[in-house]
Amino acid sequence: MMRNDPIKHVFIWPAVLVVLAISIFPLIYSFTTSFLSYRLIPPIPPRVVWFGNYATLLQEPRFWNAIVTTTLIAFIAVGLQYVIGFGVALALNARIPGERLFRVALLLPMLLAPVAVALVARMIFNPTMGPLNQFLSMFGLANLPFLTNGHWALACIIAVEIWQWTPFIILMMLAGLQTLPEDVYEAAELENASAWQQFWGITFPMMLPISAAVVFIRLIESYKIMDTVFVMTGGGPGVDTETLTLFAYQEGFKKFNLGYTSALSFLFLIAITIIGVTYLALLRPHLEKRR
């Protein structure tokens, strides 16, 4: 039942006003600025260039490099997070021994500051004094260039992302698993369905809506990645691990090229929207089939 009482405006307006003020202001501001050639250092008076900034950006190899890097990090990290996270959630749900102890430990990483995690990762990935180097030395793989080689650095960043955010997937999937009805499994049990068949026939399809939502959230969040990269490699070596947010930060805050940075952030917004819409469109038939 919905009530209708003028007091509802008192309830909702504070939140709407704050979000409007902090999101619409900057949106309009940077939208209009993205059509200008506008620098603060050295100060040049704004000049309208229409799509000039966008055209320059689309021809800039560093921009495409940032897009590819960010996409690689997001898709590989989220894919592995999902596989590991779903597996651990299944195991925890099956009441394996010591399950209670695991829960606290598993929740921890996602609550920690990414910058602090990245600092710790830098120590662990240290090629001469780090514990990982010592461990790999036992297999004859000493002094690997963890953060100084482009491919290795990317892999290390992905590893840290997985370490930090798999708990989120575990948490969500576990909560989802606990809402599944039991009678379906009892019926499957009577039919002598194997655990493997039960998973693909029942668990996976029933978990699909939650999976889709969780992966969606993680993908969008991963595209914003900045702190981890900022501390671990600073985008280096060269620009090998530079993500979109980091690229925008370098352009905007180091060079104060306002028009260019605004255009960049709008392209970023468009890219995220395209990815989000495509993802939802691809999944929609699978989600609706079951209803």
Next chain:
Amino acid sequence: MSGQGLTGLSSWSRRLVAVGVLAWCLITAFPLYWVVVTAFKTPPGVVGGPTYIPFVDFTPTLQPFIDLYQGIRGEFFRTFLNSTIVGLSAAAIATAIGAMAAYALVRFEFRVRFGAGLIFFLLALGGYLLFNNSLGFTRPQALLLAFPFALAAAIVANRLPLPGPILGNEDILFWFVSQRMFPPIVTAFALYLLYSEIGRLGFQLIDSFVGLTLCYVAFSLPIVVWLMRDFFEAIPIEVEEAAMVDNVPSWRIFLGIVVPMSMNGLLATFMITLAFVWNEFLFALFLTNSKWQTLPILVAGQNSQRGDEWWAISAAALVAIIPMMIMAGLLSRMMRSGLLLGAIK
């Protein structure tokens, strides 16, 4: 809640699964253990290669923490205080007004005409360009003038029979949540420019408590509204209806009945918001420079300043991590009571 999905497995495969989970736990725990022991190391304990067990491999010392407290590596004490103050107030404000909005969306009916929303956006954009380009106002002045003007016009327009779809509560909720999709860099950079231009008008927002808290409140609201809506929906409406029969005003129903009944949800939401603000890096990087610097900025700075002084880096990271470790313990206790189940329906 029995052993679904794994019931058909033999005891051997169950053991295999347990080993797999244990391996993941070790991977999760090792970096945490590493940072804790490293924070108590002396320089020889670090440069001589990796050491693991206190008192056996190396002699633990409290020196890194004493250095931190004395401010040898940046003003840790004040930064810690900044983070605490900003985090607590932003989380409290966001939870309060977010819970109010969530309650309104669950219990009251809202109808917003799509046309009114469009009018708001176009008038805000057009008004800004007009005030700035033709009437000679500065950019923040133009924005501040265009905003109330567009808002008032939109509210009036909402009462007119405009063509086009009518948006309901679900759409308003979607609008709130979709704010999270925004790449924060879009906002952070524009907000920095806006804040600094407002600062030139005489009202300091960059590197100030108000500016930072306002921005964090706005960015926590989507999560708060989303989480709290589920908690409120789970509350049986009969209690509220009984109160309404007795003519209790809505605000007293909310404060006196609904808020106490959803205390757990409010607490969990508050803690999640606090964790988000405590760890936030990008906005703090743009919007603070010295006085209101938060912990993540200082921690990130340790990296470039002190190349291999791992004991100092670890102690710094630990200071940023420990409050959240305590929160993880509290949250997991709540999680066990099925509290967070509702959040993902």
